[in-house]
Amino acid sequence: xxxxxxxxxxxxxxxxxxxxxxxxxxxxxxxxxxxxxxxxxxxxxxxxxxxxxxxxxxxxxxxxxxxxxxxxxxxxxxxxxxxxxxxxxxxxxxxxxxxxxxxxxxxxxxxxxxxxxxxxxxxxxxxxxxxxxxxxxxxxxxxxxxxxxxxxxxxxxxxxxxxxxxxxxxxxxxxxxxxxxxxxxxxxxxxxxxxxxxxxxxxxxxxxxxxxxxxxxxxxxxxxxxxxxxxxxxxxxxxxxxxxxxxxxxxxxxxxxxxxxxxxxxxxxxxxxxxxxxxxxxxxxxxxxxxxxxxxxxxxxxxxxxxxxxxxxxxxxxxxxxxxxxxxxxxxxxxxxxxxxxxxxxxxxxxxxxxxxxxxxxxxxxxxxxxxxxxxxxxxxxxxxxxxxxxxxxxxxxxxxxxxxxxxxxxxxxxxxxxxxxxxxxxxxxxxxxxxxxxxxxxxxxxxxxxxxxxxxxxxxxxxxxxxxxxxxxxxxxxxxxxxxxxxxxxxxxxxxxxxxxxxxxxxxxxxxxxxxxxxxxxxxxxxxxxxxxxxxxxxxxxxxxxxxxxxxxxxxxxxxxxxxxxxxxxxxxxxxxxxxxxxxxxxxxxxxxxxxxxxxxxxxxxxxxxxxxxxxxxxxxxxxxxxxxxxxxxxxxxxxxxxxxxx
Amino acid sequence: xxxxxxxxxxxxxxxxxxxxxxxxxxxxxxxxxxxxxxxxxxxxxxxxxxxxxxxxxxxxxxxxxxxxxxxxxxxxxxxxxxxxxxxxxxxxxxxxxxxxxxx
Numbered sequence: 237x238x239x240x241x242x243x244x245x246x247x248x249x250x251x252x253x254x255x256x257x258x259x260x261x262x263x264x265x266x267x268x269x270x271x272x273x274x275x276x277x278x279x280x281x282x283x284x285x286x287x288x289x290x291x292x293x294x295x296x297x298x299x300x301x302x303x304x305x306x307x308x309x310x311x312x313x314x315x316x317x318x319x320x321x322x323x324x325x326x327x328x329x330x331x332x333x334x335x336x337x338x339x340x341x342x343x344x345x346x347x348x349x350x351x352x353x354x355x356x357x358x359x360x361x362x363x364x365x366x367x368x369x370x371x372x373x374x375x376x377x378x379x380x381x382x383x384x385x386x387x388x389x390x391x392x393x394x395x396x397x398x399x400x401x402x403x404x405x406x407x408x409x410x411x412x413x414x415x416x417x418x419x420x421x422x423x424x425x426x427x428x429x430x431x432x433x434x435x436x437x438x439x440x441x442x443x444x445x446x447x448x449x450x451x452x453x454x455x456x457x458x459x460x461x462x463x464x465x466x467x468x469x470x471x472x473x474x475x476x477x478x479x480x481x482x483x484x485x486x487x488x489x490x491x492x493x494x495x496x497x498x499x500x501x502x503x504x505x506x507x508x509x510x511x512x513x514x515x516x517x518x519x520x521x522x523x524x525x526x527x528x529x530x531x532x533x534x535x536x537x538x539x540x541x542x543x544x545x546x547x548x549x550x551x552x553x554x555x556x557x558x559x560x561x562x563x564x565x566x567x568x569x570x571x572x573x574x575x576x577x578x579x580x581x582x583x584x585x586x587x588x589x590x591x592x593x594x595x596x597x598x599x600x601x602x603x604x605x606x607x608x609x610x611x612x613x614x615x616x617x618x619x620x621x622x623x624x625x626x627x628x629x630x631x632x633x634x635x636x637x638x639x640x641x642x643x644x645x646x647x648x649x650x651x652x653x654x655x656x657x658x659x660x661x662x663x664x665x666x667x668x669x670x671x672x673x674x675x676x677x678x679x680x681x682x683x684x685x686x687x688x689x690x691x692x693x694x695x696x697x698x699x700x701x702x703x704x705x706x707x708x709x710x711x712x713x714x715x716x717x718x719x720x721x722x723x724x725x726x727x728x729x730x731x732x733x734x735x736x737x738x739x740x741x742x743x744x745x746x747x748x749x750x751x752x753x754x755x756x757x758x759x760x761x762x763x764x765x766x767x768x769x770x771x772x773x774x775x776x777x778x779x780x781x782x783x784x785x786x787x788x789x790x791x792x793x794x795x796x797x798x799x800x801x802x803x804x805x806x807x808x809x810x811x812x813x814x815x816x817x818x819x820x821x822x823x824x825x826x827x828x829x830x831x832x833x834x835x836x837x838x839x840x841x842x843x844x845x846x847x848x849x850x851x852x853x854x855x856x857x858x859x860x861x862x863x864x865x866x867x868x869x870x871x872x873x874x875x876x877x878x879x880x881x882x883x884x
Numbered sequence: 885x886x887x888x889x890x891x892x893x894x895x896x897x898x899x900x901x902x903x904x905x906x907x908x909x910x911x912x913x914x915x916x917x918x919x920x921x922x923x924x925x926x927x928x929x930x931x932x933x934x935x936x937x938x939x940x941x942x943x944x945x946x947x948x949x950x951x952x953x954x955x956x957x958x959x960x961x962x963x964x965x966x967x968x969x970x971x972x973x974x975x976x977x978x979x980x981x982x983x984x985x986x987x
Contacts, residue, residue, distance in 0.1 A: 859986030861916075861979050862908050869904065 261360025324380030423485020430478030483519030508612030538585025545578025658738030689772030
């Protein structure tokens, strides 16, 4: 058993960073705030690596099976014997993996931000928010009970809101932050109801007990949970599905994805940390945490997970092909990859259960964190250099930004699933798991991977090849090339991660019940995905490597479809229509009328009545001596009469 | 006819209500003060009447009467002081001009 202090320090160090920089950053630390935050996080990362090494290669295994350990447990609110909200830290393969991912990517983003956010007026506020986010995310992945994960879930949402709206003088950033928070909060309503259902039927909030009681067919809780039903669907399915809805909101799954493209209004390192590598995978993590409940308890909810994941992956890939803002393309790419992770978890509900999708999903989470953060950080360098987010303002940058070019290329090859980079291994495992369980999902995922290669290399060729934009020639030469060592170091480290992490024997380390799962690439199976990927790259190169108008011709010949995809299938407009025309008019306005006229009217009525009565009564105090004497006499006479005639 | 208790009480009650009427109706503060003295003295009469006709061998009523006379004198002095102060601020001793405590 590891030292619980060491483990508790991992989330507490960023919390200290948040408090210190929040309280004293502006006055005391000022320009050193970044260094303070980064140093604290460096210690946390080292501790995370130490714990990970110890867990995976030391005490984690008992009889060859990875155990779920609970080194820290604190009974917080005991309402009764059955209802007790505790705080605890759980160590199991996925939580240890996640603390490594979160601290490492956060550290890279911190180092990068030291240079990227230099000169910002609210420098210390930025780093305090980053530390808050890191603390919340670490708390989320280390939570041992479902209520604690909800607390940290909301904290992560708050940190995201603060960071997206960091440039608060821009109305678009404020609107984006509001949208992100409201959409995820709305999904969290489903999450809360799901928590209540699951914990009601299993009489506990602790993950271990909850899973154990709701997945063994001979426990009494299983019987009550599956027999109770509402609208023909068992309570257990409702609970699992509602929890998934919460996860879908946070992970930007269709149809709750509308906040993710707008969230790109935040600073680019924030997009790298939150909306690429860590926060958006919180939903995937949640489903993985409750995997037995989904897989054994309610395969129908698992089907929902799989279909939502597949649809999101495909839809996002289509939309990403038409977007011109570099960060929006990457945002939709994130949505698509998370769809892959979800569908990988979901396919375990079809056919015979073997949990292979679980390992594949977690593996993809790991590799995706590396290459997506790398993509966003490179995008930050490019945007910094070109002063614009639009792809048509860029071009021919491969000579000007060499390190960025190589890193971006590595990341694009990884995401397209080209061997021997990491993305190939993880994506191939996902496709293999899908092929074994559900054919339709497999073909959709396969086609999506081809489209993925296409749009990523569309982005790559448009930025680094193609024609140099005259716009940049004057502006570019003014900066130090590539932002200096602090911006380049994270790129190199993440690129190394993208290349090497594919070779980690993930199946030996992470699997849904702790026993090692075999995961080696199958050559004959991989030919089709890799071939599609290469085909996508070639098509993208044909369209975008040199200046031509082939892409515009295709766009105009399919103009209706192109317009629909470019406008993201008009889903945003649909939401606006529903909220403005339907909700505001049919629900909002009558409620406001009721509140203003009836509720306020009643209160005003009591006030006005009191005033009227007091106007009538106040004449008693007239200031006239003789009137007072008159009242005195009347009162005395009355008392005298009372005592003489009624008391005798 | 020798005056009985009822006759004396009648007189004292009449005096009392004349005093009350004067208190309620007059505008001059000094006149109001005079009415108050009238009220007090009517009460004195009441006490002495009860003392003489009901308990002729005791002196309780007389004692109380002497008290009331003394207190009436003190109170008259205080009332005159108040009237003097009021005249200094209002330049008048009309009671209808002292309406500052109105709502």
